[in-house]
Amino acid sequence: MAASQSDFRAALLDPDRPVPDGLTDGDGNPTTRRFSVYRNNVTVALIDAMRTGFPVLAKLLGDQNFDQLARLFARAHPPASPLMMHYGEALPAFLDGFEPLAHIGYLSDVAQLELAVRQSYHAADSTPLDAARLGAVAPDVLMRTRLRLAPAVQFLSSRWPIVDIWRYNMENGAQKPRGIAQSVLITRTEFDPERHAISDAQFAWLSAILADATLEEAGDAATEMDPEFDLGPLLTLLIQHNALTDMITPKE
């Protein structure tokens, strides 16, 4: 019997399956141990890729627990393409349904943050908007202007202090995570993604801008979350970190 690639693949990721038929050593003797080399190679490669892609999760769980999680995840969700830089997209949802770690509620959000950072790292380059152009727009026109975010910009909301958790695990001397919800904005001034904690109102403003709202509409969305919302600090941050690429003024 010849081993098809389907048999081979099925046995690769499931150690309980028998080794496919028709595999031999150099003398034509059947072999099991030799098939295990491929089993081991695939598993180790996928676990390594997960460790590289989710360094904060690996630190939070410790190597042994993380490897166990990665092994189970890899069996259930092998990569969907050869672009390993995107591997693990299904991990947040997998963690949401993963009973053994359900007591650590923030793992899924941390995984999402790590995926967003990787996406930002590999996103297309862009030319930043010249702030002087924005400053030259008359106030009434400005309210009807739309802004374009750089491809490397990402933002997400969490009911956990994910920015604090990230810093505490990755930066020396960072303070312990506080018991608060944090949203996070990711920018990439040049090549390295930066994480900024943002308020719910700032998150609402960014979501509106991404959905092609005017500055007036985005301001309304933010003010609904926080009547004291002040766009100034967020706009400064976006400009300083090359997070805006263009502005679209209304046609008249």
Place this chain on the structure above:
Amino acid sequence: MLDATLTPPRLPSAPGVGYKAQHFTELRADPGPVKWLEIHAENYMGDGGRPHAQLGALRDDFAISVHGVGLSIGGEGRLDPDHLARLQHLVGWLEPASFSEHLAWSTHGAEFLDDLLPLPYTDATLTRVADHIDEVQEALGRRMLLENPSSYLAFAESTWSETDFLAELVRRTGCGLLLDVNNVFISATNLGYTPQSYLDAYPLSAVGEIHIGGHDEDEDDHGAPLLIDSHGREAAEPVWALLDHALAGTGPAPVLVEWDNDVPDWPTLRAEADRAAAALATINAG
């Protein structure tokens, strides 16, 4: 069969190294004998950022070889058109001196298994692999090089030797070969023949590039030595001897040092490139 009038750009017959981002600064300051770099195609298929910026800078100083690990040329299914398009895009932008892939499969259905998996050598697989090579060469508008795998096992159904299989692929498609001498040593040890007999049967005139790298040692079910292709250390002494043997047959050729796991500091990797340079110097002097 590829149009023979498409003369491919060539890698220099000098040492190259597998490029690692952590060596970016030191490599440029102190390249030693290194004249070219090999990159894994899939690592540069993002949309931008540092990987592309580094490559843009490196291509000014080094010839570049694009080495794919994800096309699954030995796969039972058709080539993934999306992946081929990504490769076309990368090669179009970078205009590398060479493109190479493996005699192996790595994709099944919609899954990528992140390893180079073996295939039996039969008339049916020969036709399929040749069709895949034709498709790649047509899409990229250039000749590609095909690398011999590291084998840990054999298939009872195989009717071709690996060397005859490769020679027939060269004849049918016009592709060139990437001879990995570490893989030859590993396969020969694991399957019980001598690496010299493999080289004697191998179509050396089709070689466009040579790989050398490190392996690990293990044992099979019966206590026989089982070598594992790890790319995680210096190449072993018998593999350097095999490089000399191969170069005696090919003449001067581009020689790449592969070190992908437990990547060392730049001086350690450079020392391996120095050793490859010495092997090439012997051939040039002879």
